[in-house]
Amino acid sequence: MTEAYEALAKRAAARWDELHARPWVRVGTGLMGEAVGALEVLSALREAIERAGVEATISEVGTTGLCYAEPIVDVHVPDGPRVRYGNVRPEQVETIVQRHVVGGEPVTDLALASVDSNVPGVPRFEQLPMMQGQIRVALRNAGEIDPTDIDQYVARGGFSGLDKALSSLTTEQTLDEIKNSGLRGRGGAAFPTGVKWGFLAGNPAPQKYILCNCEEGDPGAFNDKTILESDPFTLIEGCIIAGYATGASNGIVFIRHGHDSPIDRTRAAIQACYDNGVLGESVLGKEFSFDMEVSLVGESYVAGEETALMEAVEGKRSMPRFRPPFPAAYGVWGKPSNINNIKTLSYAPEIVRRGAEWFAGIGTEKSTGTAIACLSGDIRYPGLVEAPFGLTVRDVIEGMGGGEPTGKALKFLQTGGPLGGVLPAEQFDMVLDFDEMVAAGAMFGSGGLIVCNEERSVVDLTRTLVAFDQMESCGKCFPCRLGMSHILEILERIAAGKGRSSDMELMERVGVNMRGGSLCGHGQLGYNPVASAVRFFGGEFETQLEEGAGALASFVGPKSTRRGAQMSGDTPTASVKPDFVMHIEAVGTSPPS
Amino acid sequence: MLSSLLAAQDELGYLPYEAVDEVSLCTGSSVNEVWAVASFYPNFRFTPPARHSVEICWGPTCHVLGAQPILQGLVSHLGLEGEGDTEDGSISLKYNTCLGVCPHAPAMSFDHELAGRMSLDEAVSRVERIRAADSAGEQQA
Ligand SMILES: Cc1cc2nc3c(=O)[nH]c(=O)nc-3n(C[C@H](O)[C@H](O)[C@H](O)COP(=O)(O)O)c2cc1C
Ligand code: SF4
Ligand code: FES
Ligand code: FES
Numbered sequence: 001m002t003e004a005y006e007a008l009a010k011r012a013a014a015r016w017d018e019l020h021a022r023p024w025v026r027v028g029t030g031l032m033g034e035a036v037g038a039l040e041v042l043s044a045l046r047e048a049i050e051r052a053g054v055e056a057t058i059s060e061v062g063t064t065g066l067c068y069a070e071p072i073v074d075v076h077v078p079d080g081p082r083v084r085y086g087n088v089r090p091e092q093v094e095t096i097v098q099r100h101v102v103g104g105e106p107v108t109d110l111a112l113a114s115v116d117s118n119v120p121g122v123p124r125f126e127q128l129p130m131m132q133g134q135i136r137v138a139l140r141n142a143g144e145i146d147p148t149d150i151d152q153y154v155a156r157g158g159f160s161g162l163d164k165a166l167s168s169l170t171t172e173q174t175l176d177e178i179k180n181s182g183l184r185g186r187g188g189a190a191f192p193t194g195v196k197w198g199f200l201a202g203n204p205a206p207q208k209y210i211l212c213n214c215e216e217g218d219p220g221a222f223n224d225k226t227i228l229e230s231d232p233f234t235l236i237e238g239c240i241i242a243g244y245a246t247g248a249s250n251g252i253v254f255i256r257h258g259h260d261s262p263i264d265r266t267r268a269a270i271q272a273c274y275d276n277g278v279l280g281e282s283v284l285g286k287e288f289s290f291d292m293e294v295s296l297v298g299e300s301y302v303a304g305e306e307t308a309l310m311e312a313v314e315g316k317r318s319m320p321r322f323r324p325p326f327p328a329a330y331g332v333w334g335k336p337s338n339i340n341n342i343k344t345l346s347y348a349p350e351i352v353r354r355g356a357e358w359f360a361g362i363g364t365e366k367s368t369g370t371a372i373a374c375l376s377g378d379i380r381y382p383g384l385v386e387a388p389f390g391l392t393v394r395d396v397i398e399g400m401g402g403g404e405p406t407g408k409a410l411k412f413l414q415t416g417g418p419l420g421g422v423l424p425a426e427q428f429d430m431v432l433d434f435d436e437m438v439a440a441g442a443m444f445g446s447g448g449l450i451v452c453n454e455e456r457s458v459v460d461l462t463r464t465l466v467a468f469d470q471m472e473s474c475g476k477c478f479p480c481r482l483g484m485s486h487i488l489e490i491l492e493r494i495a496a497g498k499g500r501s502s503d504m505e506l507m508e509r510v511g512v513n514m515r516g517g518s519l520c521g522h523g524q525l526g527y528n529p530v531a532s533a534v535r536f537f538g539g540e541f542e543t544q545l546e547e548g549a550g551a552l553a554s555f556v557g558p559k560s561t562r563r564g565a566q567m568s569g570d571t572p573t574a575s576v577k578p579d580f581v582m583h584i585e586a587v588g589t590s591p592p593s
Numbered sequence: 594m595l596s597s598l599l600a601a602q603d604e605l606g607y608l609p610y611e612a613v614d615e616v617s618l619c620t621g622s623s624v625n626e627v628w629a630v631a632s633f634y635p636n637f638r639f640t641p642p643a644r645h646s647v648e649i650c651w652g653p654t655c656h657v658l659g660a661q662p663i664l665q666g667l668v669s670h671l672g673l674e675g676e677g678d679t680e681d682g683s684i685s686l687k688y689n690t691c692l693g694v695c696p697h698a699p700a701m702s703f704d705h706e707l708a709g710r711m712s713l714d715e716a717v718s719r720v721e722r723i724r725a726a727d728s729a730g731e732q733q734a
Contacts, residue, residue, distance in 0.1 A: 035694040035709035067696035219652030219691030257599050257636055259693060296599055298634030301690070315594035315620070317633040374695065376654040382696030414653060448695075450654050464656045468690055556665055557651050558676065558688050 004277050004285035005163040012154035019152075023056035023101045025049070026074040028143055030062045030229040031222075031259055032383075037090070038071035044090035045073065048097040056101055062230020062265075064143030066130055067383035069112050072143070080104040081119045086112030130381045130400050135362060135370050138346040139386045142230035148268040150276055153233040159278060161353035162237050165244055166286045169352070174245040175201055178348065180356035182368035187213055187304075187341030188417070188445050188521075190367075190434040199328035200246040200338040208248040209332050210239050211313075211339040214255045214262065215297055215304035218417035219468060220448030223372045224342040226384055228255065228262035231346075232269035236292060238345035240283060241352055243290045246338060251292040253342075254309055256299060267294050301418070301472035305520050306339045308474065319476045320520035341446065343372055363389030367433045371444065377414075377451035380405040387432065394428040397451060408453040412536070414461060416445030418468045419525035421532025422458065441532050458537040459544050460552050463491045465529040467557045473522060480523025483514040487530060494541065497549040504534065504541060594620045598631055606642045643678040643685040645723050648702040649716075652691035655698040659712075663699055664688070666713040667720070683727045684720065 025045060029038045042060065049056050064072060069086030073096060076082040083106040085096055092110060099107050106119050113125040125131060136142070145152035153159070165174045179194030200208055212235060216224040227235060239251040253270075255263050270292050273279040281289045295313055302308050303318035310332040312318040331337025347369060351359045360368045367389040373396055376382045380402030387396050393413065397403065404410050413423045415437070423430065423442040430440060437444045452461065470484035487510055490503050511527025518524045534541055543549060594616060601612040608631055617627045631637045649664050671679050671686060678685045692700040697709025703719055 031694050031707060032696065035692075035697045035700060035707035039706075067694075070697075216693075217690070220654050220695055222693045222695060225693055296596060298595055298599065298636045299690075300634055312595060315596065315630065317630055376695035376698060377657050384696075418653070450657060450695075452657055456657055461653060461657060464651070464653050468652070471690075553661060554665070555661060556668070556675065 002284045012151040015151040016155035024076040026059045026061045028072045029060040041071045044093040059146040065384035068381045081117035082115040084112045147265045150272040161349035177356045181351045181359040186343035203336040209337040210242045210251040212253040217301035221446045225262045232266040234346045238348035241348045257296040302474040319474045374448045375401045378453040379451040411454045414450040416443035424536045462533045477519045479514045479517035495552040497551045499545040607638045648687045648689045650692045650700045654695040658698045660699045663713045
């Protein structure tokens with residue numbers, strides 16, 4: 001153990017005891033909480049605790065993944081039970097504070113679950129249907145810790161993986177751990193992470209970058225943002241480990257501009273790491289330096305593609321580059337780079353801490369570890385689950401997700417994001433596994449699972465996905481730019497009941513050309529949603545093509561915005577000299593030297 | 594360049610000519626190059642926004658759970674034809690491809706605060722509350 005880590009761990013343990021020596025109330029105020037009123041609950045809580053005059057700690061935490069139960073308030077009292085309250089409304093806060101925080105007795109009729117304690121009539125957290133069967137690795141701290149408090153992270157074993165690597169493993173041994181764990185990329189392509197790191201490690205350049213991809217433009221997926229909101233330290237630790245294993249000097253976390261909370265929390269966590277000797281010159285007192293920063297990316301789905309992301313970082317339009325050269329040779333600012341998804345890197349700390357074999361023992365032979373799935377749509381318990389690979393889709397949808405909430409039959413699942421496909425209910429016994437799902441024509445992608453019941457129209461959903469893909473085409477190559485528009489046009493007329501008998505064949509022809517003639521995955525996979533829908537639900541398209549077929553509900557969405565908006569001649573100008581100029585100077589515009 | 598533009602957009606709510614000029618000077622790029630970037634990302638707008646912002650998600654989960662009736666109802670309630678600003682300058686309506694809170698679909702945001710489990714009635718009443726507060730503020734001013 002490094003001396004620096006020993007000191008850190010000692011202080012963290014003392015702080016942990018302090019936190020537990022008086023009432024501790026945690027509120028999930030991430031985006032998920034915010035959307036259902038957690039901020040009102042938080043302010044009601046602050047007032048109630050102030051009125052009651054008790055000394056209590058209030059922490060804003062991320063999410064436990066049980067979105068259906070948000071807002072969640074988690075109350076711990078010394079020598080008493082710890083209970084999570086679900087679907088809390090501001091007017092219930094007074095009761096919770098008076099009876100549990102002050103009185104020490106849980107309010108059982110409002111309780112969702114007890115944590116590390118037994119309360120008669122209240123299920124234990126891990127016994128909730130949604131938690132059963134989950135193995136939490138990347139999400140181990142989600143909802144447990146204040147995402148900006150480094151002591152809380154360390155008290156739960158944080159940075160011990162990094163400490164182990166720095167004090168007892170060589171860079172090669174660290175890389176071997178990742179290779180042997182079988183970890184594969186969680187950003188979509190499932191490429192073996194250790195192999196990818198090996199490419200960068202093999203490049204002798206002095207300045208190399210680890211890029212952490214939180215573009216997360218996939219509609220239906222929210223796991224990357226949630227990790228950053230709930231436990232950014234695990235990403236930071238994973239990124240530093242990647243830096244150590246590959247000899248990189250810098251880490252950059254790319255987050256889509258839009259929501260503040262993942263950005264603010266990640267920035268605060270990075271600052272805390274600098275303040276505590278975990279980042280900067282000589283990490284944990286060792287002869288290894290590593291710097292990290294957050295960089296914002298404009299709204300663009302294709303910006304999540306690795307080379308497009310590099311363009312965006314350099315301040316340009318997010319249009320993919322030709323490869324080769326590959327990022328490990330020529331990446332951001334022309335420097336060798338390695339790019340990984342947030343989830344991928346978030347596994348590294350536990351892999352190093354507990355060993356490659358432990359990780360490889362979870363999941364299936366070729367898909368090791370866990371899958372982080374985002375459940376939404378027609379499902380009883382929407383939210384985030386971390387399930388070991390090897391469970392079936394049914395285990396996740398009907399077990400953890402609780403199945404269809406209104407008693408209707410489930411029809412299909414949309415997976416793999418807007419370039420993914422559908423999986424009909426008859427195939428729910430399929431095992432969660434990257435390769436099996438690809439073979440079935442429905443990739444796991446980044447983990448968004450949109451559940452649809454018997455009332456949902458496949459044609460209608462496909463039209464929405466294609467509208468998204470069309471709008472997001474970056475426009476660099478014509479098979480994708482024009483192909484997506486063409487397919488959308490055809491789908492719209494089919495949906496309107498005005499399709500032509502040749503339309504299915506025409507779409508396929510366009511799709512085949514896109515696959516063969518596009519530069520990046522967006523165009524290459526752009527026909528996927530249609531191909532998959534037709535494969536399993538071709539009949540629905542046929543019915544819609546029959547004479548006299550009615551129109552589906554009309555659909556309104558933006559059409560391609562990438563052609564460039566027009567700046568009209570009479571644009572009003574700012575009346576005062578704005579102070580954004582200061583920002584521009586502060587932000588800096590030249591590449592880091 | 595992108596980060597400067599985002600900072601200007603955050604500060605002003607839109608990119609006036611001056612911002613594009615300023616960024617071009619500071620980065621040593623031509624106005625055309627700056628413009629190419631700014632017009633590419635939907636983050637940017639080039640006219641001052643209305644006083645309040647309302648976003649509505651048309652992503653797949655929200656779509657499945659009924660975003661279209663809300664979206665279409667709201668557009669007509671506001672007297673718009675799609676995304677855009679209301680005539681009285683009170684509301685800018687913007688579509689979003691996914692607000693990132695799919696478990697709480699259908700999702701919207703009002704003045705950048707997220708709101709889930711929406712219905713058309715709820716959306717209209719929130720919009721009307723914003724407008725009422727807005728015109729009260731106008732009269733005071
Ligand atoms: C159109 C397109 C969009 C993508 N969007 C994302 C994204 O939002 N997040 C992400 O991690 N990877 C995304 N990817 C995959 C990345 O290119 C890259 O493979 C990934 O970040 C590598 O990380 P991994 O090896 O950890 O999976 C996208 C790819 C394509 C073709
Ligand atoms: S395939 Fe589409 S998204 Fe990819 S580079 Fe070509 S136009 Fe852009
Ligand atoms: S409980 Fe919060 S992501 Fe869900
Ligand atoms: S699809 Fe609407 S919030 Fe994600």
